[in-house]
Amino acid sequence: MKKKVLALALGCVQLFPVFVFAAERIEHESHVHGLVDMTVVIEQDKVNISLDSPAMNMVGFEHKAESEHDVNKVREVEATLKDIPQLFAFKGGGCEVDDMAVDVSGLIASDEHEHEHEHEHEHVHENHHADLEAQYQFICGSTENLSEIDVLLLQKFPAIERINAEWISNNKAGVAKLTQGNSSISLD
Numbered sequence: 001m002k003k004k005v006l007a008l009a010l011g012c013v014q015l016f017p018v019f020v021f022a023a024e025r026i027e028h029e030s031h032v033h034g035l036v037d038m039t040v041v042i043e044q045d046k047v048n049i050s051l052d053s054p055a056m057n058m059v060g061f062e063h064k065a066e067s068e069h070d071v072n073k074v075r076e077v078e079a080t081l082k083d084i085p086q087l088f089a090f091k092g093g094g095c096e097v098d099d100m101a102v103d104v105s106g107l108i109a110s111d112e113h114e115h116e117h118e119h120e121h122e123h124v125h126e127n128h129h130a131d132l133e134a135q136y137q138f139i140c141g142s143t144e145n146l147s148e149i150d151v152l153l154l155q156k157f158p159a160i161e162r163i164n165a166e167w168i169s170n171n172k173a174g175v176a177k178l179t180q181g182n183s184s185i186s187l188d
Protein backbone atom coordinates (compact mmCIF):
# COMPACT_ATOMS: atom_id res chain seq x y z
CA MET A 1 0.00 0.00 0.00
CA LYS A 2 2.89 2.37 0.84
CA LYS A 3 4.37 1.73 -2.57
CA LYS A 4 1.08 2.55 -4.20
CA VAL A 5 0.74 5.84 -2.34
CA LEU A 6 4.23 6.80 -3.44
CA ALA A 7 3.42 5.90 -7.02
CA LEU A 8 0.29 8.02 -6.82
CA ALA A 9 2.25 10.92 -5.38
CA LEU A 10 4.83 10.68 -8.13
CA GLY A 11 2.10 10.50 -10.74
CA CYS A 12 0.60 13.66 -9.33
CA VAL A 13 3.93 15.45 -9.39
CA GLN A 14 4.04 14.96 -13.11
CA LEU A 15 0.46 15.91 -13.68
CA PHE A 16 0.11 18.69 -11.17
CA PRO A 17 3.33 20.03 -9.63
CA VAL A 18 1.31 21.99 -7.10
CA PHE A 19 0.00 18.79 -5.55
CA VAL A 20 3.32 18.13 -3.82
CA PHE A 21 2.68 21.02 -1.50
CA ALA A 22 -0.76 19.71 -0.56
CA ALA A 23 0.33 16.10 -0.25
CA GLU A 24 2.83 16.99 2.46
CA ARG A 25 0.22 18.30 4.81
CA ILE A 26 -2.57 15.83 4.21
CA GLU A 27 -2.86 12.63 6.19
CA HIS A 28 -5.30 10.52 4.28
CA GLU A 29 -7.24 7.82 6.00
CA SER A 30 -6.40 4.37 4.81
CA HIS A 31 -8.71 2.30 2.62
CA VAL A 32 -12.10 2.26 4.36
CA HIS A 33 -15.24 1.25 2.51
CA GLY A 34 -17.74 4.11 2.40
CA LEU A 35 -15.04 6.79 2.65
CA VAL A 36 -13.45 8.83 -0.13
CA ASP A 37 -10.47 11.16 0.13
CA MET A 38 -10.67 14.35 -1.87
CA THR A 39 -8.13 17.13 -2.26
CA VAL A 40 -8.80 20.49 -3.86
CA VAL A 41 -5.82 22.70 -4.68
CA ILE A 42 -6.49 26.19 -6.00
CA GLU A 43 -3.50 28.07 -7.31
CA GLN A 44 -3.61 31.15 -9.49
CA ASP A 45 -6.12 30.38 -12.24
CA LYS A 46 -6.12 26.60 -11.75
CA VAL A 47 -8.18 24.22 -9.66
CA ASN A 48 -6.92 20.68 -9.19
CA ILE A 49 -9.17 18.03 -7.67
CA SER A 50 -8.02 14.56 -6.78
CA LEU A 51 -10.13 11.64 -5.60
CA ASP A 52 -9.07 8.38 -4.00
CA SER A 53 -11.83 5.89 -3.31
CA PRO A 54 -12.11 2.23 -2.48
CA ALA A 55 -13.45 0.61 -5.63
CA MET A 56 -16.26 -0.89 -3.53
CA ASN A 57 -17.87 2.56 -3.23
CA MET A 58 -18.31 2.95 -6.95
CA VAL A 59 -18.07 -0.41 -8.65
CA GLY A 60 -19.44 -2.62 -5.89
CA PHE A 61 -16.54 -5.09 -5.92
CA GLU A 62 -12.76 -5.01 -5.63
CA HIS A 63 -11.61 -8.11 -7.50
CA LYS A 64 -10.11 -7.86 -10.96
CA ALA A 65 -12.97 -7.72 -13.44
CA GLU A 66 -12.85 -10.72 -15.75
CA SER A 67 -16.43 -11.53 -16.67
CA GLU A 68 -18.04 -9.39 -19.30
CA HIS A 69 -20.54 -8.18 -16.73
CA ASP A 70 -17.82 -7.01 -14.33
CA VAL A 71 -15.71 -5.40 -17.05
CA ASN A 72 -18.76 -3.52 -18.27
CA LYS A 73 -19.42 -2.29 -14.74
CA VAL A 74 -15.86 -0.97 -14.42
CA ARG A 75 -16.11 0.78 -17.79
CA GLU A 76 -19.42 2.30 -16.79
CA VAL A 77 -17.91 3.73 -13.61
CA GLU A 78 -14.89 4.95 -15.58
CA ALA A 79 -17.23 6.77 -17.97
CA THR A 80 -19.10 8.35 -15.04
CA LEU A 81 -15.80 9.52 -13.53
CA LYS A 82 -15.02 11.24 -16.84
CA ASP A 83 -18.39 12.93 -17.07
CA ILE A 84 -17.40 16.02 -15.15
CA PRO A 85 -20.75 17.88 -15.19
CA GLN A 86 -22.15 14.93 -13.24
CA LEU A 87 -19.37 15.12 -10.66
CA PHE A 88 -18.77 18.74 -9.70
CA ALA A 89 -20.72 21.98 -9.87
CA PHE A 90 -18.71 25.17 -9.37
CA LYS A 91 -20.30 28.33 -8.03
CA GLY A 92 -18.51 31.30 -9.55
CA GLY A 93 -15.01 31.37 -10.94
CA GLY A 94 -15.80 30.61 -14.57
CA CYS A 95 -13.93 27.29 -14.48
CA GLU A 96 -13.57 24.90 -17.38
CA VAL A 97 -12.05 21.45 -17.59
CA ASP A 98 -8.47 21.45 -18.80
CA ASP A 99 -7.29 17.91 -18.13
CA MET A 100 -8.22 14.73 -16.29
CA ALA A 101 -6.83 11.32 -15.44
CA VAL A 102 -9.07 8.46 -14.30
CA ASP A 103 -7.32 5.28 -13.19
CA VAL A 104 -9.37 2.08 -12.95
CA SER A 105 -6.41 -0.19 -13.74
CA GLY A 106 -6.59 -1.77 -10.28
CA LEU A 107 -9.79 -3.52 -11.37
CA ILE A 108 -8.83 -4.66 -14.84
CA ALA A 109 -6.95 -7.94 -15.24
CA SER A 110 -3.62 -7.23 -16.92
CA ASP A 111 -3.83 -10.24 -19.22
CA GLU A 112 -7.34 -11.57 -19.49
CA HIS A 113 -6.31 -14.86 -21.09
CA GLU A 114 -3.89 -15.77 -18.35
CA HIS A 115 -6.43 -15.65 -15.56
CA GLU A 116 -8.32 -18.89 -15.88
CA HIS A 117 -10.85 -20.04 -13.39
CA GLU A 118 -8.51 -22.21 -11.30
CA HIS A 119 -6.42 -19.17 -10.40
CA GLU A 120 -9.34 -17.13 -9.26
CA HIS A 121 -8.94 -17.92 -5.58
CA GLU A 122 -5.34 -16.86 -5.42
CA HIS A 123 -6.12 -13.90 -7.57
CA VAL A 124 -8.87 -12.58 -5.36
CA HIS A 125 -6.64 -13.04 -2.34
CA GLU A 126 -3.84 -11.01 -3.89
CA ASN A 127 -6.20 -8.17 -4.68
CA HIS A 128 -8.23 -8.05 -1.53
CA HIS A 129 -8.70 -4.30 -1.83
CA ALA A 130 -8.51 -1.92 -4.76
CA ASP A 131 -8.74 1.83 -5.12
CA LEU A 132 -9.96 4.07 -7.88
CA GLU A 133 -8.07 7.29 -8.43
CA ALA A 134 -9.00 10.34 -10.43
CA GLN A 135 -7.50 13.77 -10.96
CA TYR A 136 -9.09 16.76 -12.62
CA GLN A 137 -7.65 20.10 -13.60
CA PHE A 138 -9.73 23.16 -14.32
CA ILE A 139 -8.72 26.57 -15.63
CA CYS A 140 -10.78 29.43 -14.29
CA GLY A 141 -11.49 33.00 -15.30
CA SER A 142 -11.11 34.05 -11.68
CA THR A 143 -10.54 31.59 -8.83
CA GLU A 144 -11.10 34.53 -6.46
CA ASN A 145 -14.77 34.33 -7.37
CA LEU A 146 -15.04 30.59 -6.85
CA SER A 147 -17.07 30.30 -3.65
CA GLU A 148 -18.40 26.76 -3.59
CA ILE A 149 -17.94 23.32 -5.12
CA ASP A 150 -20.92 21.00 -5.00
CA VAL A 151 -19.67 17.43 -5.18
CA LEU A 152 -22.46 15.88 -7.22
CA LEU A 153 -20.69 12.57 -7.51
CA LEU A 154 -22.09 11.64 -4.12
CA GLN A 155 -25.47 11.28 -5.81
CA LYS A 156 -23.99 9.08 -8.53
CA PHE A 157 -22.51 6.71 -5.97
CA PRO A 158 -24.92 6.13 -3.06
CA ALA A 159 -22.46 3.71 -1.39
CA ILE A 160 -20.26 6.67 -0.47
CA GLU A 161 -21.01 7.56 3.13
CA ARG A 162 -18.50 10.35 3.51
CA ILE A 163 -15.97 12.32 1.52
CA ASN A 164 -13.13 13.73 3.57
CA ALA A 165 -12.27 16.82 1.58
CA GLU A 166 -9.36 19.13 2.18
CA TRP A 167 -8.90 22.30 0.17
CA ILE A 168 -6.20 24.87 -0.09
CA SER A 169 -6.19 28.09 -2.06
CA ASN A 170 -3.74 30.92 -2.52
CA ASN A 171 -4.41 32.30 0.93
CA LYS A 172 -6.94 30.03 2.66
CA ALA A 173 -7.46 26.40 3.52
CA GLY A 174 -10.11 24.24 5.07
CA VAL A 175 -11.59 20.80 5.51
CA ALA A 176 -15.08 19.52 4.83
CA LYS A 177 -16.79 16.27 5.62
CA LEU A 178 -19.29 15.70 2.84
CA THR A 179 -22.24 13.34 3.04
CA GLN A 180 -25.20 12.45 0.86
CA GLY A 181 -27.19 15.25 2.49
CA ASN A 182 -24.40 17.82 2.62
CA SER A 183 -22.30 17.74 -0.52
CA SER A 184 -20.98 21.29 -0.84
CA ILE A 185 -17.52 22.59 -0.05
CA SER A 186 -17.64 26.23 0.93
CA LEU A 187 -14.39 27.96 0.01
CA ASP A 188 -14.90 31.01 2.19
Ligand SMILES: [Zn+2]
Pocket: 031, 033, 054, 055, 056, 062, 128, 129, 130
Ligand atom coordinates in the same frame (compact mmCIF):
# COMPACT_ATOMS: atom_id res chain seq x y z
ZN1 LIG B 1 -11.63 -2.70 0.08
